[in-house]
Amino acid sequence: MAFKDQGNIKPFSNRIWLATPTMHGSELSYVTDAIQTNWVSTVGRNINDLEACCAKLIGRKYAVGLSCGTAALHLAIKLCGEKLYGQPKVGYGALEGKRVFCTDMTFDATVNPIAYEGGEAVFIDTDAETWNMDPEALEKAFELYPEVKLVVIANLYGFTGDLPRIVEICHKHGALVVEDAAESLGATYNGLQTGMFGDISIISFNGNKIVTGSSGGLLLTDSMDDANKVRKWSTQSREDAAWYQHEELGYNYRISNIVAGVALGNMEHLFEHIEQKKAVFERYEEGFKGLPIRMMPIVDGCVPNYWLSCAIIDREAMCRQVRGERDALYIPEEAKTCPTEILEVLARYNAEGRPIWKPMHMQPIYRSHPFVTKLGSGRAMSNAYIAENNALDVGMDIFERGLCLPSDNKMTEEQQKLVIELIRRCFE
Ligand SMILES: *Cc1c(COP(=O)(O)O)cnc(C)c1O
Numbered sequence: 330m331a332f333k334d335q336g337n338i339k340p341f342s343n344r345i346w347l348a349t350p351t352m353h354g355s356e357l358s359y360v361t362d363a364i365q366t367n368w369v370s371t372v373g374r375n376i377n378d379l380e381a382c383c384a385k386l387i388g389r390k391y392a393v394g395l396s397c398g399t400a401a402l403h404l405a406i407k408l409c410g411e412k413l414y415g416q417p418k419v420g421y422g423a424l425e426g427k428r429v430f431c432t433d434m435t436f437d438a439t440v441n442p443i444a445y446e447g448g449e450a451v452f453i454d455t456d457a458e459t460w461n462m463d464p465e466a467l468e469k470a471f472e473l474y475p476e477v478k479l480v481v482i483a484n485l486y487g488f489t490g491d492l493p494r495i496v497e498i499c500h501k502h503g504a505l506v507v508e509d510a511a512e513s514l515g516a517t518y519n520g521l522q523t524g525m526f527g528d529i530s531i532i533s534f535n536g537n538k539i540v541t542g543s544s545g546g547l548l549l550t551d552s553m554d555d556a557n558k559v560r561k562w563s564t565q566s567r568e569d570a571a572w573y574q575h576e577e578l579g580y581n582y583r584i585s586n587i588v589a590g591v592a593l594g595n596m597e598h599l600f601e602h603i604e605q606k607k608a609v610f611e612r613y614e615e616g617f618k619g620l621p622i623r624m625m626p627i628v629d630g631c632v633p634n635y636w637l638s639c640a641i642i643d644r645e646a647m648c649r650q651v652r653g654e655r656d657a658l659y660i661p662e663e664a665k666t667c668p669t670e671i672l673e674v675l676a677r678y679n680a681e682g683r684p685i686w687k688p689m690h691m692q693p694i695y696r697s698h699p700f701v702t703k704l705g706s707g708r709a710m711s712n713a714y715i716a717e718n719n720a721l722d723v724g725m726d727i728f729e730r731g732l733c734l735p736s737d738n739k740m741t742e743e744q745q746k747l748v749i750e751l752i753r754r755c756f757e
Contacts, residue, residue, distance in 0.1 A: 331661040345680035356594030373586030387524040389549040391556035394584035398511040398533025398546035403442040405529040422447025435483040454702040461490030465703035484513035487636030516634040542592025605738035606635035616749035621646035641731040666755035668732040685731040688724035
């Protein structure tokens with residue numbers, strides 16, 4: 330058998346979550362200020378201060394507060410599209426008919442804005458050593474699609490790959506880089522904050538991110554023109570005139586001064602949250618010693634923010650697991666387990682884990698899009714390769730064997746010990 334219920338662990342009376350917001354009270358003073366001064370809409374001190382504080386922390390000249398990270402990505406990608414291909418006709422996207430390279434193993438919000446602008450995402454496989462975009466696959470992609478001029482990279486779960494190398498490859502090929510740092514606020518590579526690496530970068534203050542505003546996001550750039558344009562687009566593209574004058578398509582994407590207040594107050598606790606998340610990661614690492622399961626890699630040069638603790642089961646310790654489009658089955662086997670079993674056991678004991686992001690090239694919506702591995706087109710892998718690697722590609726393999734563990738910063742050491750024990754028993 331795999332997991333055996335030995336009867337001596339009771340389900341958690343309060344659910345252990347993957348990641349939840351952590352409010353401290355500091356948020357309230359900024360929100361109160363917004364209400365007392367009557368600046369509750371899309372203009373106000375909290376927005377200005379949030380933008381200034383994040384630009385300074387990350388090291389960018391300008392930050393523009395937006396309603397969410399997805400809106401920030403949309404405007405970042407649109408901005409790059411217009412820089413590359415000009416302003417489109419109304420009703421057309423800025424990337425109409427253009428291919429854009431994109432991280433494959435990420436949340437779909439990284440990718441969707443390419444489609445909003447009429448572009449076609451080409452997915453770049455994941456590096457097994459970093460779990461982020463594979464630079465070799467990226468090089469391969471530029472060989473296959475030399476016309477591509479835009480690359481969207483995401484930092485997975487608060488951990489990075491070799492960001493300077495990825496950016497160097499893109500710039501060598503004359504491509505712009507959008508960095509999706511939604512999950513990696515506070516993480517660094519070679520001492521530089523994530524959000525510093527893209528020509529345009531974004532962060533998110535979504536409710537489950539390491540710092541939250543309840544919602545909200547920011548676009549980061551070093552160009553005043555970019556910042557002004559994005560601010561204008563986000564407030565319905567009003568021209569400087571006495572009436573509502575419009576020369577460009579507008580959006581209602583600006584952050585509210587109340588949301589910015591929550592984010593600003595929560596930002597004061599960023600480094601405390603990182604310390605707590607790091608402790609969670611390290612306790613898993615310690616607790617899994619001797620088990621055929623490894624934590625996600627931290628590459629030389631990267632200091633993660635440890636947003637989510639993720640792990641991968643050794644191939645030899647995987648029981649058979651089959652996933653359909655919506656559900657999964659596995660065959661319990663002695664001394665072996667799989668993400669499905671571990672997640673089911675955790676759920677039974679009232680703890681929340683999650684599979685790794687299902688790679689975009691495997692998603693029904695994007696299944697017809699090109700996908701590039703370091704060997705070339707990932708849509709044409711040989712049967713021999715599949716057999717040898719037990720997967721078509723690295724992303725699929727990590728999705729098969731990997732999982733996100735309960736990573737809430739409010740989980741106690743005692744609770745985490747039990748979570749670890751439950752996982753340990755899955756390998757029995
Ligand atoms: C959360 C997230 C986003 C979207 O941010 P929202 O603020 O929820 O719109 C984008 N990309 C990644 C990688 C994310 O994890």
